[in-house]
Amino acid sequence: TELSRIRNFSIVAHIDHGKSTLADRLIQITGGLTDREMKEQVLDSMELERERGITIKAQTVRLNYTAQDGNDYVLNLIDTPGHVDFAYEVSRSMRAVEGSLLVVDASQGVEAQTLANVYQAIDANHEIVPVLNKIDLPAAEPDRVKEQIEDVIGIDASEAVLISAKSGLGIPDVLEAIVNRLPAPTGDREAPLKAMLVDSWYDAYLGVVVLVRIRDGVLKKGDKIRMMSTKADYQVDRVGVFSPVMKDWPELGPGELGFLTASIKQVRDTRVGDTITHEKRPCAQMLPGFKPSIPVVFCGLFPVDANDFEDMREAIEKLALNDASFTYEMETSAALGFGFRCGFLGLLHLEVIRDRLEREYDIDLVTTAPSVVYRLQMRDGTVRELHNPADMPDLTHVEEIEEPWIKATILVPDDYLGAVLKLCEERRGQQRDLTYAGSRAMVVYDLPLNEVVFDFYDRLKSVTKGYASFDYQIEGYRAENLVKMQILVNDEPVDALSTMVHRDRAEMRGRAMCEKLKELIPPHMFKVPIQAAIGGRVIARETIRAMRKDVTAKCYGGDVTRKRKLLEKQKAGKKKMRQFGKVDIPQEAFINALKMD
Numbered sequence: 391t392e393l394s395r396i397r398n399f400s401i402v403a404h405i406d407h408g409k410s411t412l413a414d415r416l417i418q419i420t421g422g423l424t425d426r427e428m429k430e431q432v433l434d435s436m437e438l439e440r441e442r443g444i445t446i447k448a449q450t451v452r453l454n455y456t457a458q459d460g461n462d463y464v465l466n467l468i469d470t471p472g473h474v475d476f477a478y479e480v481s482r483s484m485r486a487v488e489g490s491l492l493v494v495d496a497s498q499g500v501e502a503q504t505l506a507n508v509y510q511a512i513d514a515n516h517e518i519v520p521v522l523n524k525i526d527l528p529a530a531e532p533d534r535v536k537e538q539i540e541d542v543i544g545i546d547a548s549e550a551v552l553i554s555a556k557s558g559l560g561i562p563d564v565l566e567a568i569v570n571r572l573p574a575p576t577g578d579r580e581a582p583l584k585a586m587l588v589d590s591w592y593d594a595y596l597g598v599v600v601l602v603r604i605r606d607g608v609l610k611k612g613d614k615i616r617m618m619s620t621k622a623d624y625q626v627d628r629v630g631v632f633s634p635v636m637k638d639w640p641e642l643g644p645g646e647l648g649f650l651t652a653s654i655k656q657v658r659d660t661r662v663g664d665t666i667t668h669e670k671r672p673c674a675q676m677l678p679g680f681k682p683s684i685p686v687v688f689c690g691l692f693p694v695d696a697n698d699f700e701d702m703r704e705a706i707e708k709l710a711l712n713d714a715s716f717t718y719e720m721e722t723s724a725a726l727g728f729g730f731r732c733g734f735l736g737l738l739h740l741e742v743i744r745d746r747l748e749r750e751y752d753i754d755l756v757t758t759a760p761s762v763v764y765r766l767q768m769r770d771g772t773v774r775e776l777h778n779p780a781d782m783p784d785l786t787h788v789e790e791i792e793e794p795w796i797k798a799t800i801l802v803p804d805d806y807l808g809a810v811l812k813l814c815e816e817r818r819g820q821q822r823d824l825t826y827a828g829s830r831a832m833v834v835y836d837l838p839l840n841e842v843v844f845d846f847y848d849r850l851k852s853v854t855k856g857y858a859s860f861d862y863q864i865e866g867y868r869a870e871n872l873v874k875m876q877i878l879v880n881d882e883p884v885d886a887l888s889t890m891v892h893r894d895r896a897e898m899r900g901r902a903m904c905e906k907l908k909e910l911i912p913p914h915m916f917k918v919p920i921q922a923a924i925g926g927r928v929i930a931r932e933t934i935r936a937m938r939k940d941v942t943a944k945c946y947g948g949d950v951t952r953k954r955k956l957l958e959k960q961k962a963g964k965k966k967m968r969q970f971g972k973v974d975i976p977q978e979a980f981i982n983a984l985k986m987d
């Protein structure tokens with residue numbers, strides 16, 4: 391296809407503002423799909439993604455559209471994940487297209503994710519077309535929302551397209567806006583192949599499928615290609631497009647988005663952001679900004695029932711095939727038996743993988759306290775990585791403990807700036823920069839990753855009523871005064887709850903964890919002391935009182951159904967517990983104990 395007849399775009403929106411509904415409409419109106427296929431929702435297909443309201447894997451669809459100017463256009467829509475854990479994936483997908491539709495619910499206005507995502511689009515130099523959705527709702531205020539887009543985001547919204555994705559109103563205007571207002575891609579067909587690896591995933595029938603955006607040159611079936619970062623060579627088996635189902639295609643030229651397969655064994659052999667070129671006639675330079683995604687949060691995953699271990703191993707291997715940023719190795723623990731130490735991009739990534747293991751593979755899990763990767767400078771001059779606080783060696787051998795720090799960028803309306811600064815200071819943050827753009831402030835902080843991974847994002851959202859957007863990158867390691875804090879339940883240390891903390895914050899965190907655990911662990915027939923300790927010295931303590939015999943006693947009167955419900959709930963809760971000595975600890979306690987409010 392000629393470059394001038396191609397438009398590549400993404401849709402950025404806050405959750406629930408109608409991204410999927412609009413995408414479905416565009417697919418339907420351009421005739422890509424039958425009604426039945428339509429129902430099976432092409433974009434956003436994974437059950438889990440739908441339930442959690444987040445999109446994890448980028449998806450693409452190629453639409454054919456005859457515009458009012460009489461010309462035929464190819465429109466490539468790329469769907470992007472919307473959460474900060476996957477910020478790198480989002481930024482890569484954004485760089486694969488030239489424009490964005492900014493969808494804003496006309497009854498709600500601009501919200502946090504709108505901002506976070508639109509800044510990614512601006513960073514990628516996109517032309518942006520504002521689209522106001524849900525104008526069928528009586529509460530819709532398109533004029534107010536237009537103004538808000540101009541004030542808060544700083545882009546012209548006077549020509550925003552007004553639509554109802556639900557009823558189909560205004561969809562033809564969206565298509566015209568894509569053709570007339572978004573730029574065509576550029577590229578050189580005669581130059582050596584230069585393509586970006588936008589995404590990849592494992593398909594049960596095809597093996598690894600790679601989503602590519604061609605910059606220069608032409609990609610064909612049978613070509614010998616090279617992944618420039620890993621220098622691995624492959625022969626291309628198939629080249630195709632998503633229409634939206636995968637369809638073989640003779641070739642992909644400059645400006646085009648499509649897929650290739652090349653007998654690649656594992657997703658981890660493909661790196662998002664990498665440059666693909668021809669083995670024989672390679673391009674001179676890689677595309678800029680490539681960085682492999684590395685896991686930054688580690689935790690142990692153990693089956694509640696030891697008999698599930700083999701099933702779990704199989705499930706984990708399968709998940710890892712499809713997710714290059716998820717790592718695992720076997721681990722054994724005195725209290726928990728056999729399990730795996732796993733690495734993730736962030737806490738959401740961890741929760742997604744854990745949920746999939748539980749739901750798709752039906753395995754009950756205990757998740758141990760998540761930890762970032764520490765670096766130990768040993769007295770003997772060697773350096774060790776510590777993925778698990780429980781493995782902390784004898785301190786007499788350790789010269790220094792280093793922890794990862796990040797550079798965090800936060801955009802927030804003025805009114806909430808104070809709350810954001812306070813939060814960052816509480817988390818040992820060091821302010822680097824503070825600037826204003828209209829009524830919004832941009833704050834840049836250095837923060838220890840350890841203080842951010844568990845609940846920083848949630849806290850930030852809550853103190854700013856959802857109006858802050860947040861992004862971060864890892865900056866490097868710093869030596870800090872860190873200590874290992876143990877938690878003793880009923881006088882027994884529970885390794886799975888051990889954490890590394892800053893000495894100055896140890897008492898506060900110890901107290902917070904004991905208080906949290908007191909709420910999270912149900913009462914037993916005896917009293918259960920909970921203590922936080924550093925090197926044998928107890929720094930905080932709480933006690934769970936012994937339970938009264940009859941749990942149903944506190945229900946009023948003789949409400950039988952209520953009693954039954956309570957007992958059933960207890961039974962269900964039981965399944966998700968794990969015994970430590972004589973004490974049952976619920977599964978969610980291991981993560982929730984670390985969240986601070």
Ligand code: GTP
Binds near residue numbers: 407410443524525
């Ligand atoms: P995520 O997939 O969760 O990110 O959400 P999304 O942005 O894709 O939103 P989605 O398309 O799932 O729409 C969210 C809700 O808004 C659904 O219940 C839609 O039916 C509804 N909705 C979408 N467009 C319109 C519209 O034009 N008018 C009205 N009244 N409702 C709409």
